[in-house]
Amino acid sequence: MENHSHEEHGHEHHGNFWTTYIFSEDHKVIAKQFLITGMIWALIGGTLSVIFRLQLGFPNANLSWLKPLLGGWITAEGKIDPEFYLALVTMHGTIMVFFVLTAGLSGTFSNFLIPLQVGARDMASGFMNMLSYWFFFASSCVMFTSLFISTGPAAGGWVIYPPLSALPQAISGSGLGMTLWLVSMALFIISSLLGSINYITTVINLRTVGMSFTKLPLTIWAFFFTAIIGILSFPVLFAAALLLIFDRSFGTSFYLSDIYIGGEALPNEGGSPILFQHLFWFLGHPEVYIVLLPALGITSEIISTNSRKPIFGYKAMVGSMLFIAVLSFVVWAHHMFVTGMNPFLGSIFTLLTLIIAVPSAVKIFNYVTTIWRGNLRFTPAMLFSIGLVSFFLTGGITGLFVGNSAVDIQLHDTYFIVAHFHLVMGAASFFGMVAGVYHWFPKMFGRMMNDKLGYIHFWISFIGIYMVFFPMHYIGIAGFPRRYYTWTNFETFGGFTDLNMVVSVSAIISVGAQFIFLFNFIYSIFRGKLAPANPWQSNTLEWTTPRHPQHGNWPGEIPTVYRWPYDYSKPGAKEDYIPQHIPFSETPESNLPHESELIKLEGMDNTIRVEEKKHH
Amino acid sequence: MENAVDLRLVEEPKKTLAMNPKKFGMWLFLATVMMLFMSITSAYIVRQAEGNWVYFELPPSFYITSFIIVVSSITMHWAYRASKRDDLAKAKLYISITSVLGLAFLVGQFIGWVELVQANVYLVGNPSGSFLYIITGLHALHLISAVVFLLIMLVAVFQGKVSAHNMTKMEMCTTYWHFLGALWLYLFVFLILYR
Numbered sequence: 001m002e003n004h005s006h007e008e009h010g011h012e013h014h015g016n017f018w019t020t021y022i023f024s025e026d027h028k029v030i031a032k033q034f035l036i037t038g039m040i041w042a043l044i045g046g047t048l049s050v051i052f053r054l055q056l057g058f059p060n061a062n063l064s065w066l067k068p069l070l071g072g073w074i075t076a077e078g079k080i081d082p083e084f085y086l087a088l089v090t091m092h093g094t095i096m097v098f099f100v101l102t103a104g105l106s107g108t109f110s111n112f113l114i115p116l117q118v119g120a121r122d123m124a125s126g127f128m129n130m131l132s133y134w135f136f137f138a139s140s141c142v143m144f145t146s147l148f149i150s151t152g153p154a155a156g157g158w159v160i161y162p163p164l165s166a167l168p169q170a171i172s173g174s175g176l177g178m179t180l181w182l183v184s185m186a187l188f189i190i191s192s193l194l195g196s197i198n199y200i201t202t203v204i205n206l207r208t209v210g211m212s213f214t215k216l217p218l219t220i221w222a223f224f225f226t227a228i229i230g231i232l233s234f235p236v237l238f239a240a241a242l243l244l245i246f247d248r249s250f251g252t253s254f255y256l257s258d259i260y261i262g263g264e265a266l267p268n269e270g271g272s273p274i275l276f277q278h279l280f281w282f283l284g285h286p287e288v289y290i291v292l293l294p295a296l297g298i299t300s301e302i303i304s305t306n307s308r309k310p311i312f313g314y315k316a317m318v319g320s321m322l323f324i325a326v327l328s329f330v331v332w333a334h335h336m337f338v339t340g341m342n343p344f345l346g347s348i349f350t351l352l353t354l355i356i357a358v359p360s361a362v363k364i365f366n367y368v369t370t371i372w373r374g375n376l377r378f379t380p381a382m383l384f385s386i387g388l389v390s391f392f393l394t395g396g397i398t399g400l401f402v403g404n405s406a407v408d409i410q411l412h413d414t415y416f417i418v419a420h421f422h423l424v425m426g427a428a429s430f431f432g433m434v435a436g437v438y439h440w441f442p443k444m445f446g447r448m449m450n451d452k453l454g455y456i457h458f459w460i461s462f463i464g465i466y467m468v469f470f471p472m473h474y475i476g477i478a479g480f481p482r483r484y485y486t487w488t489n490f491e492t493f494g495g496f497t498d499l500n501m502v503v504s505v506s507a508i509i510s511v512g513a514q515f516i517f518l519f520n521f522i523y524s525i526f527r528g529k530l531a532p533a534n535p536w537q538s539n540t541l542e543w544t545t546p547r548h549p550q551h552g553n554w555p556g557e558i559p560t561v562y563r564w565p566y567d568y569s570k571p572g573a574k575e576d577y578i579p580q581h582i583p584f585s586e587t588p589e590s591n592l593p594h595e596s597e598l599i600k601l602e603g604m605d606n607t608i609r610v611e612e613k614k615h616h
Numbered sequence: 617m618e619n620a621v622d623l624r625l626v627e628e629p630k631k632t633l634a635m636n637p638k639k640f641g642m643w644l645f646l647a648t649v650m651m652l653f654m655s656i657t658s659a660y661i662v663r664q665a666e667g668n669w670v671y672f673e674l675p676p677s678f679y680i681t682s683f684i685i686v687v688s689s690i691t692m693h694w695a696y697r698a699s700k701r702d703d704l705a706k707a708k709l710y711i712s713i714t715s716v717l718g719l720a721f722l723v724g725q726f727i728g729w730v731e732l733v734q735a736n737v738y739l740v741g742n743p744s745g746s747f748l749y750i751i752t753g754l755h756a757l758h759l760i761s762a763v764v765f766l767l768i769m770l771v772a773v774f775q776g777k778v779s780a781h782n783m784t785k786m787e788m789c790t791t792y793w794h795f796l797g798a799l800w801l802y803l804f805v806f807l808i809l810y811r
Contacts, residue, residue: 124637197644205637231644235651239659243750252739252746253661270668270742275659282655 023134025126026551030133031112032444035437037140038104039518044144045095046511047066052088055080057504059488059497073152080188082485086155087173089483091147093158094181096426098188099143101291103136106192106230107431109294110199110223112440116542117217117565119208119558124201128194135191139184146180154181157483159284162255162276166247169261178248182241189234189241196227196234203227208541210561215580217540217565218311221318222297225325226290232329233286240279245508247271274339282330286423289328293321295432296363296392299385302439303367305538306382307374308576310566313366320359326588327356337408346405353403360396364389375569375576379536380454384435387462388428394466395424398473413483416476419469427465434461434517441521446547447528453520455512464510471499539565539579562602563595621808643789649758653799656754657806660747670742671811674804675731678752681724682804688717689797692766694792699778707778711770714793718763727755742760744811751803755796762796763790 024030051070054063073084080088084313111129123129146153155173156165160181168175175569203216203224216224227519247268255276256268297553304311311317333341367389376382398420401407411417434457440451475496480487487493534543543562545553559581567578573590584591585599663669695710727750732738737745769789772778778786 124641128641193645193648193662197641197648200644201637201641205635205640231648232651236655239652239655242754243656243659246739246746250739251740252743254659254746257668272663272666275663278662279655279659427739456765 015054025122025130027111027115027123027126027129028444028549028553030129031108033133034103034107034111034136035444037137038100038108038433039521041095041099041104041140042514043518045092045100046060046514048088048092048095050511051080052085052092052506053504053507055085055485056487057501057507059486075310080485083155083172083343084152085485086157086171086483087152087177090155090157090160090173091143094143094154097158097287097291098185100138101426101429101433102189102192105429105436106223106226106290106294107133107195108300109436109440110195110227110445111218113219113542114199114202114223115206116298116443116545116549116553117220117540118203118206118211119541119561120202120206120554121558123198124206125198129198131496132191132194132198135187135194136464139187139191142180142184142187146177146184149180151175152175158396159277159280160244161280162244162247162273163259165262165429166244166256167259167266182245182248183283185241186243187499188239189238191606192230192234196230197476199223199227199421200231208558208561215561215564218300218314218317219294219297222300225321226293227292229286229325229328233283233290236279237287240276240283243279244276245315248449265526274336277336277339278332281335284335285332286325286328288421289324291429292425292432294611295388295429295436296321298436298439299367299388299541300551301538302371302381302435303389304383304566305439306377306379306385307371308377308568309374311366311372311569312369312372313362314564314566316362317366320362320415323359324356327352331356331403334403334405334408337405338412343405350403350405354400356403357396357400360392364393364396377536379438380449380451380458381435381439381536383458383462384431384438387458388431388435390462390479391423391428391431391465395420395422395428395469399424410479411476413481413577414476415472415480415482418482419472419476422472423465423469427469431461439520439536440542441524441528442531443542443545443549445525445528445529447524448531448535449524449528450520457516457520460513460516461510463511464506467506468503468510471503475499475503534579537575537577539567541578544579544581562598631656636784638653638784639788639791642791646792649795649799650682653702653753653803654752656747656751660751660806661810663743663747668742670737670744672732672737672744673735673746674807674811675728675735677724677728678807679729681721681728682801684717684721684724685797685800688714688721689794691717692790692793695773696786699773699786700780700783702780704773704776707773711773715763715766715770718759718766718793722756722759722763724761725752728752748807751807755800755803758799759796762789762792 020026021029024033052065054061062078063074063080066080067074070080070084073081075081093170111123114120137247143153151172152164153173154160154177155171156178160178164170165174165178168178196202203220207216243252246252247256248255251267253268253271255273256266256271257273257476259268264407291482300311300317331349331353333345334353337349371386398416402411402417402420438449438454475493476482478493478496480493480496502513531547533547536543541559546555560583561580562583563578563580565580565588567573567580569576570578570590573587578587578590584595585602588596591599691710692714695707695714698704698706698710729752732745732748737748739746739749766789769778769786772785
């Protein structure tokens with residue numbers, strides 16, 4: 001550890017513009033690159049959702065005013081082209097799940113916070129970290145390009161089930177658009193794996209002196225588990241995609257069998273489309289937690305800091321995250337209850353799925369008990385974190401319904417599912433990401449974001465998101481299927497016209513509210529109030545760095561860690577927070593008996609470091 | 617000297633993890649490779665259970681290549697031990713043999729494919745054959761990367777850059793080589809058992 005810091009010490013980054021801001025190996029710059037790319041993707045993904053919500057909410061409206069933007073995808077009658085509608089929902093899902101909530105969330109905060117909070121100069125391999133971003137960038141470029149090709153982007157749903165995604169004859173988006181999708185995802189998987197390898201290695205190998213696993217902030221635990229899940233699940237998606245590529249381009253029949261198009265039989269024999277679903281969801285379900293866990297980690301940190309209370313049940317929090325991570329690998333078939341699965345197998349997956357409610361409930365309980373009787377500070381970050389807990393709860397409860405193999409027969413592929421996963425994973429993770437930006441903005445850019453705009457942003461988003469997804473539960477229970485271009489031909493659904501309109505209007509307002517955030521973000525980078533060293537009076541190590549941490553993060557030695565990160569409002573202490581690097585010998589007034597014992601070890605620690613220095 | 621011994625004793629409890637970050641990253645990479653092959657072999661089992669599966673004979677040359685890869689693992693280990701003892705002459709010899717065996721394995725795998733075509737097992741056709749090509753092909757791709765790594769180490773050994781004090785890359789190369797050897801044996805046994 002010490003050895004490492006000596007190597008790096010005094011090695012400040014004095015590159016030119018290109019090496020400092022573009023091809024940087026510094027984790028903070030890479031994190032910002034991920035954040036800004038993720039934000040651009042979020043805008044694109046949000047815009048796509050507004051376009052298809054226009055079609056769903058106002059089925060008779062004339063949309064020819066969108067011609068300048070969408071060109072030929074608006075038909076002569078002023079309607080969205082039905083195939084393009086499918087492409088819109090596909091790309092919305094792909095972009096939001098992978099590009100915004102995986103790369104944008106994990107990429108930003110794992111990169112930014114892991115070295116700063118464990119006390120490392122940088123990631124284990126800066127070069128690999130840089131590669132991770134540039135693979136993501138290349139993947140983004142390919143996916144972005146696919147939006148503009150004449151046959152349209154991939155349109156088989158973000159889950160790209162074959163045979164729809166395998167046969168260009170089936171839908172025009174399964175031509176070049178799907179090829180680009182697969183190329184882009186292959187690059188994305190490489191990026192994600194490079195990132196995950198780095199995160200795990202950094203957490204395990206580069207912690208500062210005294211930073212034992214039990215003293216890690218919960219953010220780091222969350223990023224750590226996320227990276228492990230990523231390492232184990234993304235290769236499986238890669239395998240699924242590889243076999244699909246062979247089916248599409250080289251004539252194999254892994255997923256294809258007995259298909260007739262226009263009366264003509266395809267030569268493919270012996271494939272199984274269900275096989276793809278197994279492979280896909282073996283990634284797909286852990287992916288849900290890749291998206292969610294970082295947000296939960298960020299929330300734990302923010303809620304504890306802004307409640308001025310230690311997190312309730314630190315070990316239970318870590319344990320429940322571990323339990324969720326393990327369970328995430330054995331529940332994938334709950335996405336496939338209606339594929340003709342053996343009902344006995346269905347009950348097993350139902351049981352395993354419902355067990356996830358236990359660690360999830362532990363987490364919600366601990367959030368609430370942390371907030372309980374705390375000295376709450378309602379910063380925008382805190383509000384968004386509370387919003388996350390709310391979405392996690394409402395969205396999680398519907399998980400009990402859809403996780404039941406019998407109930408799922410009615411609910412499968414309806415708007416009930418859409419409402420469920422948008423609340424529990426989409427909105428919750430998005431709120432976690434936004435909370436993280438509000439909370440760590442001062443560390444990222446040395447300035448504060450505007451609180452008032454933050455409050456407006458929060459309330460519009462919070463109410464707006466509920467207005468979007470709450471009505472969807474009713475629409476879904478009625479059997480309204482997702483991904484349908486139009487429902488006006490079905491008399492049954494006529495009663496939902498108004499509700500659909502409410503959803504669409506709320507969606508437009510919620511997406512619109514994000515521009516407040518965008519303005520706040522950009523404005524504050526240049527004109528925000530200068531940030532104090534520790535604006536939230538937080539305990540973690542990142543606030544011990546200078547306002548603008550240079551390459552290497554700490555100008556001098558890396559601080560030693562003596563205590564866990566949640567010493568807030570400790571009885572007897574002078575202030576209501578004691579940062580992790582304050583030794584127990586400096587706080588005799590608030591030490592517990594076993595902590596006073598540790599003072600002896602602190603002295604020893606120092607002598608060791610002195611000796612070691614002599615040695616090197 | 618006594619001072620140094622004392623120091624090591626005191627130092628012990630606060631060490632986080634002894635492993636070099638690069639080596640650790642390597643192990644994580646191996647985990648991803650393992651997951652890739654696990655998923656494909658699982659897919660193979662699932663698909664096979666659904667019936668309509670054409671039985672195939674493994675080409676004879678796969679038996680030979682399996683032998684080659686085991687021998688190459690042994691010579692690789694000798695190369696590793698020789699360089700750890702700073703025995704450069706032997707290290708050069710063994711790493712050269714390993715590289716030749718690695719290339720021989722790849723050639724053997726290719727001959728195996730030729731034999732498969734002669735036995736009317738094609739990439740395009742019943743999924744059993746497609747799986748066989750994908751599994752062996754993916755493994756060969758990884759092995760090519762390992763051979764490139766091996767050749768880089770070969771050059772390093774001949775330039776005298778590998779010594780008992782500079783073993784990180786050599787260790788990583790050895791680990792990767794053993795891993796891919798073991799992976800092949802797993803795949804080979806798997807293919808024999810599930811045809």
